[in-house]
Amino acid sequence: MHVVLLGTAGGPPPVAGRLGISTAIVVDGRVYLVDLGHGAYDQFFNAGLQASDLRGVFVTHLHSDHIADLFTLPWLRFGGGSTLGPAMMRPLKIWGPGRPGALPKVREGGTDAVVHPSDPTPGTKGFIDGAIAAAAYDINIRMRDQGWPDIRTMIKVKEIELPKKVKAKPHGPVAPAMEPFQVMKDGYVTVTATLVKHPPVFPSFGFRFDSQYGSVAISGDTAAIPNVVTLARDTDLLLHEVIDLALVKSAGGVDDTQYGHLAESHTDATEVGGIAQAAGAKKLVLHHLSPGTNLVPDSNWQTKAQQGYDGEVVVGHDLTVLTVGE
Secondary structure, eight states: OEEEEEEOBOSSSOBTTBOBOEEEEEETTEEEEEOOOTTHHHHHHHTTOOGGGEEEEEOSOOOHHHHTTTTHHHHHHTSOHHHHOGGGGSOEEEEEEOOOSSOOOOOTTOOOOOSSTTSSSOOHHHHHHHHHHHTHHHHHHHHHHHOOOOGGGTEEEEEEOOOTTOOOOTTSOSSOSOOOEEEEEOSSOEEEEEEOOOTTOSSOEEEEEEETTEEEEEOOSOOSOHHHHHHTTTOSEEEEEEEOHHHHHHHOOOOHHHHHHHHHHSOBHHHHHHHHHHHTOSEEEEEEEESOOTTSOHHHHHHHHTTTOOSEEEEOOTTEEEETTO
16 A cells, blocks of 8 residues: 655645645555646656556545546546557546535625526536536547547546534534544445535545555645544554645735635644644655745755654655555
8 A cells, every 4th residue: 555646736826846736545556546636637647557547536625726637537538548448448436525505605805706606516526517518529529530438427426425413514513523434445445534624615525545554544625623633543644734824924925814714724834743643643744735836845844744743744745655554
C-alpha cells in the first residue's frame, strides 16, 4: 500500500510548483483517487499509474479546485481504445457528496445572483450529468465516427448518504461530532468517511482507507475539528490540509471578509500538529498547502506543523510517494 501525491496545491488559482489537489492510494496495484483538481488527469499518467488499475474516485466536496478534472478523467479516459487499451471499458465508479439542500446565506460583499436557478445545488451526479450534456456534440461525434462507448454507461456515480442519526444541515451544524461510517468495501480496502467543517460548503467529507497493510486518513478541506481526530485514530499516514494564516495576512491582497472565511474553513499550520497528536497518527503529511507556491520553504511548514506533535512531519510535493507502514 502506498500513496502518490498527484497535486498538493490549495485553492483554484494556479501557483508555481504545485498542481491541483489530488491523491492516489494504491493497494496491491489497485488505484483509488481522492479528488481531481486542475492538472490531476495529466499527473495520473506522469506518476506512472495505469488507467486500467483505477477502481474508484472519492470526492471530498464540490469546490472547483477539487473537481476541475473530475469529468476530464472519464471524458478522455474512455475514448481511443488503441491508446488506453480494452481494459478501459470498465465503468468508472465515483463516490461524492449529494445535493446540499440549500445555498448558503449571502456573505458581506457577495451577490444573491443564482446560476441555473432551476437546479442551483446539484450534487456529484448532477455535476457529471451536466458535464456530459455540455460535451454531447464531441461525445456523439466520437461514438459515430470512432466507435467510442456511450459514456453514460461508463460512469457510475454513488452519492454518499449520511447515516440517519447524523443531524447535519447546510446552515449548521455542518459537521457535528460523529463516528466514521462505511462508504465502500471491495476486499482490498475499506473506505470510511466523516463530515468535516468547511463552510459554507456542505456536505464536505474526510476519508480513511484501511487495508491489510495499514491505513491512510485524508482530512479533506476542514477547520481543526474532533471528527478528523476520530477518523485518523492510530492511522499510519494522516494527510491533512494546511494554511499559514499569518503568511496569508502578511502577504496582503485578502480583505477581512476573505480572511475570516479562510480562518473558519481551514486548519492553520500551528494547529495541525495537535490534530495529528490527538489522533495518534504515526506520520503527518501536509498537502493542499495554502499559499501553495514553492517560494514558501518546507522549513516554514515543518516548524509550525511540528508544534504539539511528536511524530514525523512530511511536507507534500507533487508526485511524492509514501509507503504505508514504512
